[in-house]
Amino acid sequence: MRRRLLAAALFAACFAAPFAPTGVRAAPAPTLKAGVFEPAAPAPAFALRGSDGSADLGPARFKGKVLVMSFGFTNCAAVCPTTLATLAEARRALGPAGSDVQVMFVTVDPERDDPKTMKAYVQAFDAGFVGATGTPEGLAEVRKRYGVSATKVPMGAGYAVDHTSSVYLIDRAGRLRAMMPYGRSAKDYVHDLRILLGQ
Secondary structure (H helix, E strand, O other), X not given: OHHHHHHHHHHHHHHHOOOOOOOOOOOOOOOOOOEEEEEEEEOOXXXXXEOOOOOOEOHHHHOOOEEEEXXXXXXXXXXXXXXXXXXXXXXXXXXXHHXXXXXXXXXXXXXXXXXXXXXXXXXXXXXXXXXXXXXXXHHHHHHHHXXXXXXXXXXXXXXXXXXXXXXXXXXXXXXXXXXXXXXXXXXXXXXXXXXHHOO
């Protein structure tokens, strides 16, 4: 009788405790391919003129979406169009989830990039893309907040602008999460955007 009681007590104790098999570990959380900001912090705020006609375009407008932010200019010969084409490809590859990804192109050349010029430029890549411009002083402050450099370089009768070509990834909560180096594939963006979208 005593043995039966002891066996019953042991049986009850085993099943009262949570089942935790040894040697089994939870799958690691997926990691971003872009360089990660640790700790994540709110994306620096700004309000610029948008190619959509707005006067207060900034990260706060897109809370709830994943914001992909690139700096460049519409007369850029190769880097900017390559980046925007890659982002357009990534957004298409996401299918319906792409509607929760917003691309913002911030000019480093306010002398030539007014809202109308930027609208025609960004929408040639994707109708959902938006451009941002402003005063030279206002844009310089935005670049400072994001650690972006931009330097005019004389070229023939005109000029080009050497600028930081990395792309910033801001999550749905408005936190600056990562920075993707120039030249990465649409596949890499899709990978990171799926993580930030919570898919």
